[in-house]
Amino acid sequence: MASAGHAVPVRVIGAYLSPYVRKVLAVLELKGLRYEIDPIVPYMGDDRFTALSPLRRVPVLIDDQVTLADSTVICQYLEDRHPSPPVYPAGVVERAEARWLEEYADSRMGDVFIWGLYNEAVIRPAVWGSPRDLSAIERTKTDDIPPILDYLESRLPSSGWLFGSLGVADISIAVFFRNAAFARFRIDAERWPVTASFVSRVLAEDCLARLQVYESVMLRTPIAQQRDALREAGAPVTGETVGSGIARPGVMRTGNRR
Numbered sequence: 001m002a003s004a005g006h007a008v009p010v011r012v013i014g015a016y017l018s019p020y021v022r023k024v025l026a027v028l029e030l031k032g033l034r035y036e037i038d039p040i041v042p043y044m045g046d047d048r049f050t051a052l053s054p055l056r057r058v059p060v061l062i063d064d065q066v067t068l069a070d071s072t073v074i075c076q077y078l079e080d081r082h083p084s085p086p087v088y089p090a091g092v093v094e095r096a097e098a099r100w101l102e103e104y105a106d107s108r109m110g111d112v113f114i115w116g117l118y119n120e121a122v123i124r125p126a127v128w129g130s131p132r133d134l135s136a137i138e139r140t141k142t143d144d145i146p147p148i149l150d151y152l153e154s155r156l157p158s159s160g161w162l163f164g165s166l167g168v169a170d171i172s173i174a175v176f177f178r179n180a181a182f183a184r185f186r187i188d189a190e191r192w193p194v195t196a197s198f199v200s201r202v203l204a205e206d207c208l209a210r211l212q213v214y215e216s217v218m219l220r221t222p223i224a225q226q227r228d229a230l231r232e233a234g235a236p237v238t239g240e241t242v243g244s245g246i247a248r249p250g251v252m253r254t255g256n257r258r
Helices: 019-030 047-052 071-081 092-128 134-155 168-182 193-204 212-220 223-232
Strands: 010-013 035-038 060-062
Touching: 010 019, 019 035, 019 071, 019 092, 019 168, 047 060, 060 071, 071 092, 092 134, 092 168, 134 193, 168 193, 168 212, 212 223
Parallel strands: 010 035
Antiparallel strands: 010 060
């Protein structure tokens, strides 16, 4: 059932494999909002995609009121428009802390886990047909990831959630480890036990676990065939797409995902 104010499903543009898209979809799932998805790889968006997302980044959310092209802005909009159940804490201090952790995930974790790891291991060969830079991947694993895990180990709870109930802060952190897994990285549970347990708990929640079948479909299906394969798997795929068959670079040096 759609919540009041959304008589028709909202539209989300962006692939299930994007951590930023995954974050928004999890919030939509938690809030019980119906949506359809145009699961494009952002590099393959056409000129209509550029008009909707001038930075050529995903996700994009379109509803009966707005078109938004940033995952944090989208989640805060969904919280303001559909406040129950909440995905941000109510207190001023905790809400600020949650937003900081979301920003840390979106920026630093995105830079390392997506651009340093996933982009090199998965996107370069799949989209651009380029060989993996194995030395760059190894540097990311040995030099960049451990300080992130050290920080998370000091901030994450040993049980439960960051702010009482599952929310955007928890989701924002955990979603990057799905992409890390796609690039064959696993958290060393002996060195970072709190982080490993926390990520497993979050990713096991229904709002994220039910997306994994569609992620698996995308991983094993050539890009040109993904829409049909997702539809056959039961994904709520849109009837039309702003994707194209031609890849082109994003307009930002930091890439297409945010």
